[in-house]
Amino acid sequence: MTEKYNMPDARGHFGPYGGMFVAETLIPPIQELNEAYKKYLNDPEFIAELDADLKHYVGRPSPLYYAERWSRELGGAQIYLKREDLNHTGSHKINNTVGQALLAKRMGKTRIIAETGAGQHGVATATVAARLGLECVVYMGAVDVARQSLNVYRMKLLGATVVAVESGSKTLKDALNEALRDWVTNVDNTFYIIGTVAGPHPYPAMVRDFQAIIGRETKQQCLEMTGKLPDALVACVGGGSNAIGLFYPFIDDESVRLIGVEAAGDGVATGRHSAPLCAGRPGVLHGNRTYLMADDDGEIIETHSISAGLDYPGVGPEHAWLKDTGRAEYVNITDNEALEGFYALTRMEGIIPALESSHAMAHVLRLAPTMRKEEIIVVNLSGRGDKDMQTMARREGIEL
């Protein structure tokens, strides 16, 4: 790669991926959003307000923490954790919702809608909506409402209306469908805060740009702490927002391996998984072309993962492009392996990761011992595990 990475093109294409595949009613609001996003991204006043919010409200910069004991125990590369779990609301999701909410306010929208899987994006959206005094409706698959009830309660406390979606597989993809239906009905006053780097252009690029602060901080912190760039970055990938946020500022640094970790559920070979980059095929869903889990007829297949936040049949189009060009590698981790990652970080470092992030931790368990002691891995600890206490306790046979 000699030329500087400069994706997507003006119409939101990452090579054959991305684009704007939506029904006609959504084209005008998407164009309006794109105009606003381009305008404010270079507006010093907007950037100053965003930076101030990220510092004083979110609590940025998040630390880059050297996991000394875990590194020693694994006996290979030195492991650093990017502590997005320490952000306000407990995950990286708020980086994006703070940004999009500021946009919504400048565009004069009075109503916010969002989809959510694990509830982290829903909570982060309800949080910024409460702060700005905006009406907020969050769509969440009925299955996820049941398995992430703590987050449902948090959203309600924050004043949001949580709608349990009963159609289809009753998970994240169906929540997205329902949010799109709401948006098409209420386009005049409603801003749709998509939580991941998917959806029609400009969402994949816009959400990436709001999340890229993760990678920018990481680069600076790693240089300060170690005097060099990391050798590998590891992050879990559902839609892929925490991963792209970490990867993006390093794309032109060719010495840095970018490794995305998908959810293999019961194992990719069983078909019960959520790993479209590892075992899917290109197609079009939710406004963009990307790798999908679909059958030969193009119908979307139901996905499986222990973590609601990774339980999605698509993935951000930029990941599809990074995969095809070979710039990033994508691996997968089963539910059981993710649990090993969960326990390892908890016991080794006294940090309880979210089940989503546990997939990335599990890959570090495999990867670190294969690397030299002077090499550095930065793994994105995208969220904390508080929301998963009920799921984990239930697995251990304990009723809380």
Added chain:
Amino acid sequence: MSRLAATFEKLAQSGRKALIPFVTAGDPKPEFTLPLMHALVDAGVDVIELGVPFSDPMADGPVIQRASERALAHKMSLSKTLALATEFRKTDQKTPLVLMGYLNPIEAMGYENFANAAQRADIDGVLTVDLPPEEGEHSAELLRERGVDTIFLLAPNSSHERIHKMATIGSGYLYYVSLKGVTGAGHLNVQDVETKLNEIKSITSLPVSIGFGVKDAETARTISSLGDGVVVGSALISKIENNLDDLESAKSEIIKLLTSMRQAMDS
């Protein structure tokens, strides 16, 4: 002249408007659809929009979503919908047939394969909900080369430029979505439709069919007077949903509703 163009021209000559039912292929089971299509023709419809079921119908309301789910439970698919169209053509060479659905089944089949299959099945038009002209020019070209019209959606918030663009790339007719919302919604405003139709008509001479929210004969009459045709979908599919254990009743209720619409539109 294409079957769609001929149909709309003939209607215009007699001062009538097109009645266009939408039914989902394979709902509630595959063997129900073919006889239903012939019955629709007997009831006096001018064009049939045949819905290709999709797992994630983002622009549809709950009624058509559930129709898709019922059809998919019987493994209905794009290729089986095309087979159904082929069967229909064996005994009806006159009624234009439009496939309406989402893009991913076409992506899976391949654009050229699909265009060839549509031509072989003697399909007249293809409307792909999530394929706007920005992304759909290549597909429209493949279909045009094979004599198949590409039908685009227009919405209340479509700009002058976009209407012009879709009138240029599209053919057969334009489908005007009468409201901001999903199929089967209940807030159609006649005054708004009339204003937008005047704008569209000032830009293009393509026929314009109007759909979304047309539930009864009275609405069909009012709406059809504003354009060249009226599309009715959810109201028909509700009849299937309400009579799942007695499909003959479902069929006769559909025919009854369409007959009343036909009469209201022609009077």
